[in-house]
Amino acid sequence: MRRKQKRLLQAVGLALAALVFLPNVGLWALYRERQPEGGPGGAAAGGEAQGSHVRKRKEVYFDDGQRKKDWHDKEAIRRDLECTGNGEQGKPYPMTDAEQVDQAYRENGFNIFVSDKISLNRSLPDIRHPNCNNKLYLEKLPNTSVIIPFHNEGWSSLLRTVHSILNRSPPELIAEIVLVDDFSDREHLKKRLEDYMAQFPNVRILRTKKREGLIRTRMLGASVAIGDVITFLDSHCEANVNWLPPLLDRIARNRKTIVCPMIDVIDHDHFGYETQAGDAMRGAFDWEMYYKRIPIPPELQKPDSSDPFESPVMAGGLFAVDRKWFWELGGYDAGLEIWGGEQYEISFKVWMCGGRMEDIPCSRVGHIYRKYVPYKVPTGVSLARIRNIGTGLCADTKHGTLGSPLRLETCVKGRGEAAWNNIQVFTFSWREDIRPGDPQHTKKFCFDAISHSSPVTLYDCHGMKGNQLWRYRKDKTLYHPVSSSCMDCSESDRKIFMNTCNPSSPTQQWIFEHTNSTVLEKFNRNLDL
Known part of the structure; x- marks a missing residue:
């Protein structure tokens, strides 16, 4: 009898031990899987190359089985922080009276004298929400064709746009940059531009045969795009830290999502870089169809203000869209002239066709808001x-x-x-x-x-x-x-x-x-x- 009781107690003890020990074995294995090699609990020796540590630390598995990673280019960020000089870190350029004359604004609507004195690779302040530094995005993201239409754009402002994209985008995500010239007549935008861009294999230039206006120029660029996603930018922008992965991540999760970065302000006088008043706000319009930015209602605000949020309409100039979805929507109405109103057309079609519009706080792009429109408007508006x-x-x-x-x-x-x-x-x-x-x-x-x-x-x-x-x-x-x-x-x-x-x-x-x-x-x- 005692022997049977002893065996019973042993069996109960083993069962209890299994209940306690085995789940922890599973948890330990999961912990080991998520640790970087060479880190705490890792198997690699402490002498493993530092670059490998950085690479491994970026990879994490989540419950949905989709692999994510940190897309930040830490070395590029470090280099930018060390830059000093005119306009570096997005600081205003100290203007003299001679640099504020009307002639400086006449051709571009912003001070080209100042623009020419600022590096084409200038550094910008990282003004994102601090939580953006810790966000991970899908490891497998679609690539994009960046479409940049321009008409008689200033040399330095156009080149700074291109350089900022190349400097702050993961190379594997840029299928191409397509510069679409809408019948410019300035000499620096002809052979000189072609010679300069020849050093960048994934940059190409298209030219219209007559003045088409912004919308048809964009359509031309989109019609030849080879990327999975089309990203439209203006020709006087500066892409900021890690701007692209947050946009592509949302499209990868739902191809019918059109996404917009936060649009920061580059001053047309001194080229200082700063956020718009109110920062993250939704797009809207009044009864006269004037675009407005309005606060996000309290009931729709996210616990983490760095998370994407829905917006009724976009500002129009800067956004990314799945290429096939863009054409399923019919693209733009080719009858639209110059610019203005196109953002409503696209936004309305997206909502009516089962899509969604989102603004992405962790993606930021600076934009020069001109003092005035400097170019001639062709017949047709x-x-x-x-x-x-x-x-x-x-x-x-x-x-x-x-x-x-x-x-x-x-x-x-x-x-x-x-x-x-x-x-x-x-x-x-x-x-x-x-x-x-x-x-x-x-x-x-x-x-x-x-x-x-x-x-x-x-x-x-x-x-x-x-x-x-x-x-x-x-x-x-x-x-x-x-x-x-x-x-x-x-x-x-x-x-x-x-x-x-x-x-x-x-x-x-x-x-x-x-x-x-x-x-x-x-x-x-x-x-x-």
């Missing part, structure tokens, strides 16, 4: 310079303040596109009003008239037609349906006012220069003129 037939003078918004009357001034000639754009360009909008400025930089003032004899003033655009509704009639008069009168002017005091319509009066006849006839027809829709 809804822009006009409004010239009076009777006086030969042009409508002008030189004073351009709320409530100020519209006046006539000598038509600007030979003073550069900056002056022309600022005071004598107007936009016909789908709201059937007329606004100063080009579609991207138009002020929120509209031509406004309250009666058949009132002056024409600039007033806050309300989008409700009424006092701000205009028609351009076949007799070249600008008709105001609310007051049943036409825009008139006085050569003596250069005032613009409303008057009883008289098609035979030359001071009531206006020429709209540089305007797409199709846009004008849409502007006059639903009215037999």
Whole structure:
């Protein structure tokens, strides 16, 4: 009896030992698997090469079976931290009075004198959320074709864009960089650019045969892309630390995700690099279709603010998309001119077709926001310079303040596109009003008239037609349906006012220069003129 009890106790003891010991064997094996060789619990000798340690430490297995790694290039980051000089670490360049002259901005809309004095390989501050340093991304990521359209871009700003991509991207993830020249006429962008880029085997240059505008130029680049993913960037950007893997990781997990980096600001004067006000915010738009950035609602905020978050619409210029998914969406509407509005088209199609839009806080790219648009806009957009037939003078918004009357001034000639754009360009909008400025930089003032004899003033655009509704009639008069009168002017005091319509009066006849006839027809829709 005692012998049986003894055997029973031994069996129970062995069972208990197995329950305690065997699970820990499994945990120990898992621990060993996740340790770098040569590290704590590793089998490698302490003398193993340091490079191997770094490589092994980046590899981790997760429960979903997908292998991840740390994509940071620690050596490149260390080198950047040691850089000193003009603009290094993204610091503002100390400008002199001689470097702030108008000529510095005229060709590019930013200070090219300063840009030329900053290294093409300049270092940038790592202003990401600290948690980004510890994030791991899929070991197997798709490669990408980076599409960079440009038109008469500055030499140093274009090259700095390319260098920043090459310097801060894992080489195996860059299938190619495609520079698409939209009919530039500056000499430095011809053979000189081709000779320079010949040193980079994965950079190629395409050229349009006529001025196409941003959208069709992007489409040309996308049509020849060989990468799994298409990444669109502007030609005056600077990619920051580890910018690419966070974008490609999200697409690798869901090919119907379009991802955008955080867009930082490179100052157009001194080229200082800093985050946008408010930093991580969602894209949105108001009832007038103006793009805005708004705070993320508290209920949608992530516990870790460095994690990706959904956004209704993107800013438009900088994003990555699965190449096949881009064409499944139909690409861009090729009828879009120059730029502006394309971000809504893509964003709406993504949501309607079962995709998603995400902003990625751990991916950051700096962008120069121009002081003004420096290049000529070809025929085909809804822009006009409004010239009076009777006086030969042009409508002008030189004073351009709320409530100020519209006046006539000598038509600007030979003073550069900056002056022309600022005071004598107007936009016909789908709201059937007329606004100063080009579609991207138009002020929120509209031509406004309250009666058949009132002056024409600039007033806050309300989008409700009424006092701000205009028609351009076949007799070249600008008709105001609310007051049943036409825009008139006085050569003596250069005032613009409303008057009883008289098609035979030359001071009531206006020429709209540089305007797409199709846009004008849409502007006059639903009215037999």
